[in-house]
Amino acid sequence: MKRLSLYMGLAMIAATLLLPGCVGTRKYRTLQENYDAVLLKEREVSARYQDVQRQLSSANTQIKSFEDQLASERANVKALQDALDKCLSSTNQGNVNISKLVDEINASNRYIQHLVNAKNKSDSLNMVLTNNLTRSLSREEMQDVDVQVLKGVVYISLSDNMLYKSGSYEISEQAGETLSKIAKIIMDYSDYEVLVEGNTDNVPISQTNIRNNWDLSALRGSSVVQALQNEYGVDPKRLTAAGRGEYNTVASNDTESGRTRNRRTQIIITPKLDQFMELIDKAPENEATTATDSVPAGMTEVLPIEQP
Template identity: 60%
Template sequence: MKFKHLFLGFALVGIMSTSCVPNKKYAELQTKYDELQTTYGSTREDLINCNANTRNLESQLQAAKQGNLELKKGMQDLKNTLDKSMDANAQGSVNIAKLVDEINASNQYIKQLVEAKSKSDSLNIALTNRLTRSLTTDEMKEVDVKVLKGVVYISLADNMLFKSGSYEVNSRAMETLSKIAKILKDYKDFDVLVEGNTDNVPISKTNIRNNWDLSALRASSIVQVLQNNFGIDPKRMSAAGRGEFNPISDNDSELGKQRNRRTEIIITPKLDEFMDLIDKAPETED
């Protein structure tokens, strides 16, 4: 409509330019023309603003669409994370239950070890008490009985067992060895290790080259007496020589050398029981 008025205005101007128009009429037409010019300018400005608003709205719409896509992606990522978390929680519950089972198995295993050790300690104490009560006062001067780390050590002075430089057992040692053998028979679940020890004085004889030989031969002699004279099962026993290299005192004095010249009967629980427990140890996964 505004463009139509504008066209009429231009037409009137053309007419006025080709014909003679009264002044009053001309003034009216001029006023009308000015109004049309103003309307045209306002309309053109409105059109420009409208186009700008349209572009702005289109830009906002595009941004909203992009935001909507990102929101959907974020929601999907959140859902995926939640699903993984639920799976992890389910797996975690399984792992916790498995861990509890492993802890219970380990506790049972530890309990068995403690019970086995307690049993061994109790037997060691009983064995030691029985042996010391059976020995005379004179025998106790040459026999030392003690328990170290779950093992019973019976240390016998060599001057009671052997003559100097010899590995033949003295007859006077038989009474003491018989008392030890009686204890060993009552404790059949224990192994017996006999160790010979010497001082650092060199020795050289036809059948004894050095202190290694002497200590090993003396240990072997005690084992054979326990087997042949007192019926101790040889499968339970072993003999070893330590020579001069396992002293319990210095060799600078005669008293120190006397203490080092000894034969030890070492009584230990059978390792089979503990090895069985070790084999039964619960396995854990890394």
């Protein structure tokens, strides 16, 4: 519905632009600027949609991997069960082999349950981290802030349009409120390590005091680190500033929208092992399945086999 409204707005502006003789030059120029702004907004929404699609594809790939492992273990259990049935139908001379098969089947059952628990715990951990990190950000701020949790590591990506003055590494005034919220999140997790990493597109920089995009990206990472330390009180011992220049792309540099996505600063928050365990304990119980819980829908529950 939002996309339809956007296209209708574009159509109305385009229709007005086709009648330049009916309006004054200033009003015509204003309409042209509005039209250009709407076009830019449409491209940003489209880029955001494509990014969400990629994230969804990545999540589906991970789920497919879990499902493949589960299917493989189920096939292994069935093969072992078939072998056990044949042994049970033979003479008592195979008692030793039967005992080994029982142990292998029970071990496979435990491994299947472990995979199920690991997947549910991973999903719950990611949900806890994402909710904690985004709880104080407004909808407008989320347009320039991308939060992802991958294997317990938090990636906060901030667009350079929001953070810096144009073509500079100086923090803009409008970035202050967003950085203050991110700083509060970092302070909440006081034992986590924080890496601030600058990234650029491949357009050469043309400033006398900045040699190349390596310099620019490192200076931008350093600017955010110093802002977190000096303005928001984050312990500098936890902070690391880095720059990756134009070599850590998330989109093609052949288009303006791609270059815009590549110009970003990532704040990477890495928990230590004890923080991982604490977060796992915080995971909602209804999101995590334990060994005594029911097996998820679509999976047949396999009970341990007692030896004869």
